[in-house]
Amino acid sequence: MKPAVVFTVYRKELLEMTRDRRTLISMVLVPIIAIPALLGVATFFVSSSQKQAEQEALHIAVARQSAMPGLERALSAAGFKLTPSADPRGAVERKQVAAAAVEGQSDKGEPVVRLYVDASRPGSLVAANKIRAALDGLKAAAIREALAGSGVPEKVLTPFGVEQVDVAPKGKMAKSLIGGMIGYMVILLMFSGCMYPAIDMTAGEKERRTLEILLCSPAGRNEIVLGKILAATTAAFLTALLNVLSLTWAFQSGMMGPEMHKLLEGVHINASAVLLVLVAVFPTAVTAAAVMITISLFAKSFKEGQSYLTPLILLVVFPAMIGMMPGVEAGPKLALLPVFNVTQLIKSIFTGDYTLSSFLLPFASNLAYAAVAFVVAVRIFKREDVLFRS
Amino acid sequence: MIRVEGLTKVFQDKKRGAVRALDQVSFEVKPGEIVGILGPNGAGKTTALRLLATVLKPTQGTAVVAGYDIVREPEMVRSRIGFLSGDMGLYGRLTPREILAFFGRLSGMEPAALKRRSDEVVSMLGMAAYADTRTDKLSTGMRQRAAIGRTIVHDPPVLILDEPSYGLDVPTARLIENFILEARRGGKCILFSTHVMEEAEYLCDRIVVIHEGKVRITGTMEDLRAATGKTRLREIFLDLLNIREEPMEAKA
């Protein structure tokens, strides 16, 4: 084994990679723009749906003839645009208005204000809350008026106040979802960033008839395959690196609106988290490279290699997606499941929920997988029935 | 320089089962000699050349190339051969100079010596104008020169060429022929396969005809003529394969 020869092969593979448009797109362009684009779309969606709900909530229906004094005035004063309607309930059902407030009588014959709400629409719920607040004000005014001059102090109306404190950790669900999504993205893009170079340096070399020439050179098979695995690992790792850096940029720049920032509270993207994530993904980068090289070595052309590796990407998508589900936590057994465990690990690093043992278990098992994949790749590369498949 | 002894190669093919591509093949190529391997499609020419280049392992028998055994010292063999095939095997995204540097480095050449040798090869083959252009942007003739350069950058004593003029037009094929003749003048040992009879007749000191993995005959043109009673290599070749061209009227 001559390290200089390995390095020569490695350098040649890198040179070829940087001159291949397909590789550059999947290895550089996609990882850089994917996460900012995703966050940008999410930001737009979150803030626009919020705005839309607020806008929608302004329109409510009331009865044509109002018997309750001050109801319409109170609602108008609260900022609502009132639509008198013969069928207020129907107007809500038909989504013409967000909600409706109609005075009537309860079963016992007491006056009530009935709110028609469509709980499936955020705008309707927002409207209902605002209507209730306006009605509370109206109610208080009515009582105040009735008590005036009776000598009863106004204070008896509110013997105590009520305060509600939310003890759930801030945005736990959102944080876990976002963390999981980042883990999923990093791993998926890492595999796809490695895919083209891996096919190119195996099946591609076969198809272009350069592999035979390379094998005729003084370089040994061990040295050649080592150089290739290192180059594919570099591609995988570089994809992950660019991905994480662009993620960091997206979090620290002001590209996300305030609503998004609130959702992302508790997700820590800082230098030490980034470094730890890069360490965490390293064994998986080696595994991705070795597995993809092994599989595409069996193909005779780039196209064939692509059709072999596409199912592998799907195989990666599933465990990665499960890892994205909020609430899914890796137990000690699941920590051994490749791909899934690393998406979990990335998630826990970004959300700050990891311990030394929750880091080391998946890391060590992934190192073991990497070693196995590496050995298999080297052995397959020495099989002449694979290299010269007829 | 090349001594082949009882070389046998059996492939395990999924559909066809065991394929005996080479069967007890023996022949020799001396320094300063050009030997051509002729044979119909599937005769085993490529297999023989790949075995000599050590990219395939023989099932039986062996060969000594430039003093080293292809089974026991394959890496030594590979550092002493230049291998070229008709499809050239050039890295399209690299320039001729980068390709020379790559293969030179793989041969363990020192940077300074490699630089000198690469400049020498570039000027010898007249590649200066396009030595820094990606080879996938070059014409066939230019690519052929680059491929020749790659084959000889480490100055190997043995050249193994598999249908080097395959698919080339006459002027470009001429380039290959001149390269082969030039190499012989330099004392190299050259073994090449071809389907072009004229080329073989013109270039070869000796000819090996193989058919279905077995050597049919080895010798100079004179030997071949004496053995078959025919003059032109075309006729000799067909005769050796037992394919007789019956005159049209003889059929009726």
Ligand SMILES: Nc1ncnc2c1ncn2[C@@H]1O[C@H](COP(=O)(O)OP(=O)(O)OP(=O)(O)O)[C@@H](O)[C@H]1O
């Ligand atoms: N890797 C392989 N696996 C199985 N069979 C093979 C393999 N390589 C070659 N063969 C078979 O071995 C025989 C010899 O093939 P080879 O390529 O050496 O012939 P050739 O003389 O070079 O033919 P051509 O003139 O078409 O180039 C053929 O029957 C071929 O199908």
Ligand SMILES: [Mg+2]
């Ligand atoms: Mg052939």
